[in-house]
Amino acid sequence: MTRPIAARRTWIFAPGADEAALRRAAEAGPDVLIQDLEDFTPPQLKAQARRLCRPIAEACRASGVIPAVRLNPLEHVGHDDLAAAMRAGIGVILLAKTAGPEQVAALDRQIARHERDLGLAIGATEIVPNVETAAALVRITAMAEASPRVTAMLLASEDLAADIGVGRTPGSEELAYARSRFLFECVAAGVLAIDCPYTFSRREDVDRDLDFALARGFKAKALVDPAQVAPVAARLTPSDEQMRAALRLIATFEQARDRGVTPAELDGHRIEVPSYKAALRLLDRAAVLGVTIPAAL
Incomplete structure (x- = not known):
């Protein structure tokens, strides 16, 4: 196909x-x-x-x-x-x-x-x-x-x-x-x-x-x-807004993880591992669909 x-x-x-x-x-x-x-x-x-x-x-x-x-x-x-x-x-x-x-x-x-x-x-x-x-x-x-x-x-x-x-x-x-x-x-x-x-x-x-x-x-x-x-x-296609939000969540989670700080927080909300993985999946889906992912924040 x-x-x-x-x-x-x-x-x-x-x-x-x-x-x-x-x-x-x-x-x-x-x-x-x-x-x-x-x-x-x-x-x-x-x-x-x-x-x-x-x-x-x-x-x-x-x-x-x-x-x-x-x-x-x-x-x-x-x-x-x-x-x-x-x-x-x-x-x-x-x-x-x-x-x-x-x-x-x-x-x-x-x-x-x-x-x-x-x-x-x-x-x-x-x-x-x-x-x-x-x-x-x-x-x-x-x-x-x-x-x-x-x-x-x-x-x-x-x-x-x-x-x-x-x-x-x-x-x-x-x-x-x-x-x-x-x-x-x-x-x-x-x-x-x-x-x-x-x-x-x-x-x-x-x-x-x-x-x-x-x-x-x-x-x-x-x-x-x-x-x-x-x-x-x-x-059914990830929007720029959704991808930017995912990139921001991923960056916040990974920075906190690298510093040994858990759980990470973003805008007053806890970022758990499932939320991090969901953000990664959204970017993976964008890539599968051929959507241009915005530059990292």
């Missing part, structure tokens, strides 16, 4: 058979463009969508965007989706409605077969299961362990709400527990947690939804609106 998994902040879905929409989404500059061959593509247009896999993947690569495809489950028409994606050289495969590890393992085997037949690097294709039910939410570790190809998981919003029997609201309170648990499960499993797409359009609601995600530690967000790509990416 052109970008490590930790640096993929924005994952945008676009209808699989709508070439204009796919190109608009790519032009918005997401980290990953997901050509959706599942719910966003009606049955009569799926063949047309598969034919678009190659040209859309080429357009993505030309603009520095990682191309991805979301497949229908293999037990439906997913085999045809996978064949089209693999022929197009798409290296990130999202599996819709993943129910458990057996589906992940089956997809792993099919991908390996295509890699061998097409002369592709064995093991290079990634799997991103989509968690869309309560049953899948509690099996994240098992799904991650089912294949070394699993690098991330994506949480659905509309399907998950339907599965647990609640309606969607602009505040998304109905998904608060599921989103928090999803993040914890993914961290424990060692995979990137991609927060669910926000399907309302008012800017203040979008900002509030992202506030929730950031406060809990999400580093990646699914999207459906190209207009949200730039602001969401900005919020």
Whole structure:
């Protein structure tokens, strides 16, 4: 891939058979463009969508965007989706409605077969299961362990709400527990947690939804609106203010440590080792994202 998994902040879905929409989404500059061959593509247009896999993947690569495809489950028409994606050289495969590890393992085997037949690097294709039910939410570790190809998981919003029997609201309170648990499960499993797409359009609601995600530690967000790509990416990127604060905390902690003074204090607050390590992680993330870190204070 052109970008490590930790640096993929924005994952945008676009209808699989709508070439204009796919190109608009790519032009918005997401980290990953997901050509959706599942719910966003009606049955009569799926063949047309598969034919678009190659040209859309080429357009993505030309603009520095990682191309991805979301497949229908293999037990439906997913085999045809996978064949089209693999022929197009798409290296990130999202599996819709993943129910458990057996589906992940089956997809792993099919991908390996295509890699061998097409002369592709064995093991290079990634799997991103989509968690869309309560049953899948509690099996994240098992799904991650089912294949070394699993690098991330994506949480659905509309399907998950339907599965647990609640309606969607602009505040998304109905998904608060599921989103928090999803993040914890993914961290424990060692995979990137991609927060669910926000399907309302008012800017203040979008900002509030992202506030929730950031406060809990999400580093990646699914999207459906190209207009949200730039602001969401900005919020998921360390700002100059955050980096300067981190540099100041690190300098204060290290100076106190070198003098044998513990605990260090900054602006009346104790600086414990976890806070110091969090500041170091923030700068590491900035480096992964290619952000210029300000000069040390």
